[in-house]
Amino acid sequence: MTSTNADHSSAQKPQGEQIAKHFSAAAHHYAKHDSLQRMSRDVLLAHGQFAASVVDIGCGPGTDLAAKGVKHTVGVDIALGMLQQARDQLVGLSPICANAEQLPLADDSVECIYSNLALQWCDNFPSAVNEMARVVRSGGYVNLAIVTDGSLAELQQLGLHVNSFLTFESVTEAFTPSDWHLQWHEQQTLTCYFDDLKQLLYSIKGVGASTHTCGQANAKTKLTGRQSWLALQQSAQQIRVAQGLPLSYQIGFIRAQKR
Template identity: 40%
Template sequence: MATENLIASHFSRAATGYLEHNRVQRICQQQLLSGLGQGQTLLDIGAGPGTDFSQHTQAHIQVYALDIAGGMLQQLKRHYPAYQVLQGDAQQLPLADNSMDVIYSNLALQWCPDINQVARELSRVCRPDGQISLSIVTAGSLPELKALNLQVNAFDASCDIIDAFSLKDWQALNVSTQAITVHFKDVRELLYSIKGVGANTTLANQGAGRKGLMSRRYWLELVARAEALRQMEGIPLTYHITFIHMRRL
C-alpha cells in the first residue's frame, strides 16, 4: 500500500500540469475511442483529469471515473461534473459485480503491481457482452532513458499482460502491441513529459545520492547524451503500448 500511496501522491501533484504533458496519452486515447464499446455504464480506470466520451458513446451513458489520486479527481470534477468520481485502486474496484457495460483505461494499469488481480477485477465488474478497451505500457519502453544513463521502469511483458485475461472469460476483438515514439525539443521537455504525468515515482537517475541530476556537470553530460539521440523531429522517447479490446463472455 505504501507504493500505491506514493504513486497517488505524485499523480495528485501533477494534476494541474497533466494536460500539458500527456502527448502519448492523447495518441493512445484516439485509438481506444475509435473502438469503444457501447452501453449504459462506462468505467474509466486511471481517469486522470478526465476524458470526453460524448462523441463515442450513447447520449445518456453514466461515466464512472476512478483514479488513485484525489488531485486528479478534483480536476476532473471541474471539467466533467456529471461524471461519478471514485477514488480507488484498479486491483480492488469499489463497484458491484456485473455493473459496467464498458471499461476503458488509457496508460494507467502499468502502475498496478499485480496485473492478474486487475484482470480478475475487470472480469468481476464487466457485464456479460460488455467490452474493455485498454492501453498499457509494456516491457521495452523508454530505451532512450537507458542511453541517458537514467533508471528505467520495470514494465510487464506484453505476453504476460495478455495472458492475464483468461480465454474462458474474454473474447479478443483486437489485441496488438505498437511502438509509439514522441519527440521533444530538448531533454528538459522530455523529462517534464514524464514528471508532468505523475510518473516520476519509479524514475531515478543513477547519480541520486550525490546530487546527480542537480549538479551542473551531471546536467551537461545528460544534455550531451540527449543531443546524440536527436532526430529530425527532436529528441525521441519510445513507448511500447499494448492495446486490448475484448468482449466479456
C-alpha cells in the first residue's frame, strides 16, 4: 500500500481524522449496508464518461470499473481501512491515503475522476473541485455523485436531527465555466427500504457515517431509555410503506469535462 504522504496526513483536520476513523472501522462490513452506494454507482456508470485510467476519490472498499473500459484505478481515501479492503478486492488498484482537498497528484496528470457519495464529507467542497481542476488534464472528465440538501427527510419527520448538506445549486456552482463544461447534471431521489427502525439507523452507521457526521446525530428526541426507543419505533410505523421503512436521499449527479 502506498504510504501516507506526511504533509497531507499532518494537514488533515480533526474532523477529517474522526471521519477517517469511522470509515476505517466500517470497512469490513461496509458491503452489507451499501445499498444506496450501489444505486448511485449504477447511475454514474450509466451516465458517466470514463477513460483507461481513473482516480476514484473516496474509493471506499473499491468499485470495479472494468466494464467501462477502465484498466487502472488510483483509489484515494482518507481511511486506511477502506484502502486495505480496496487493495485486497481490486487487482491492480493503486491506493493513496489522502484528502480530496489536497490531492498528492501532479498538475494535468489525470484522465478521469470518479467519486461516489464521498465529497459531501469535504470541509470545503469548492476547494475539492479546484483540486480536481488542477489535476485533470484538458479534455478529461469527472463523474460525481454527492449527497445534497433535503436528504434523510424521514429522520426529521421522526424528530431526529439531520446535519445540513450542500444544496445542489451550490454543488453545480462550484464548477466554474472557465474550468469546466457541465455536460450532465441532475438531482435524483434515491430511497432505501428497511424492515425495522434499527436496521434503518444502522444503515447509516454501517457504511462509516457516524451518528455525529450524518443523519440521526444529536437527536431532538433524546433516546434516554427503553420507553423513548419504543415510542420512536411506534412513530416510525407511521412512515412505513409497502416496501418497508423508507430512508430517502437527494443525490446530485455531475458529469463535467475539463476545458
